Amino acid sequence: MPPSDTGPGPRIRQFRTMRRMTVRALADIAQASPSFISQLERGRTNASIGTLRRITAALGITMADLFDETAPARPQVVRRADRPRLDGAQGVHKYLISQPPLRNVEVYAADLDPGARTSPTPYTHGDAQEIFLVITGNVRVWLGPEADQQAHDLGPGDSIEHPSSVPHLAANTGEGPAEVLWIISPATPD
Template sequence: MSLRDLAARAQASPGFISQLERGLTSASVGMLRRIAGALGLTVAELFSEDDSTAHRVVRRAERPELPAGPGTRKHLVSQRPLQNLEVYSGEFDPGASTGDEPYTHGDAQEILLVLRGTALLWIGPPGAAAAHRLEAGDSAEYRTATPHRLENDGDGPLEVVWMISPPTPS
């Protein structure tokens, strides 16, 4: 992430971020929270000298679960601090979806991989979205700034993986 990108995401000036990085100024707790959020970190992680990003193993049962709609479970596979890639797994009961409306998040490259089941993926603005039926092993690639929506279109469970690079802001 460039200094200008970080400044924009943290709602700060590039000059302030540059001075902070070089130790020429200090930041308020509020500013540290915004910087940490822009980097996908907690404030505590900003000050941690632990290099736990070199090698990590996360068991399926230990993945953090994220809020999701009815009949949907979404877990973070990649662990914080996010570096260059974020990965999520998703499980959808029959008929469950990411919501009634297409959504966007940031402007990154996203790959959706269907592991099990049948998905219906809409890509594009409401009323003009292209529908794609995806089976196990199929994938789709699109920008996260493009409206998209996913639904379990099968009779059984749907299991997918989303891979996003660079990580999108929360």
């Protein structure tokens, strides 16, 4: 069968690469083999509706996103009370602001209780550009491996930019709650 530029395959590849997700990672999440995903992306095979649903769920998109290349981007209003809440460290209330399908950027907001830290230890995720912005409160951001860590104290309106591949951690050092934003581009895989 000759390769095809039509069907869902090229769109699956497009969304997967935007997320910097490997074929193997997508296959694992979608409960398929890497060779099947590769053949699907090249238009050499077809997928059942069930398989396409697992793939779209893994990519954070809808079935319509696979087939409608001409649809304009839809404005998506997200009310503060309706933000999807993410599990985080104790005292960190993190919310997804950007809505699926995540394309070129992802944005998170968080409220940090006094003394709360984003993680017990510094962490990394992907290799994207990350901007951390303090809206209210006082936050200390540590960057770098533990042996060579640098601390940066930030107040309202202050921000810091770094690669998401650099170990990082933020903590509320103030006496009241802190509100912060993370802006990450491109969107990082789960």
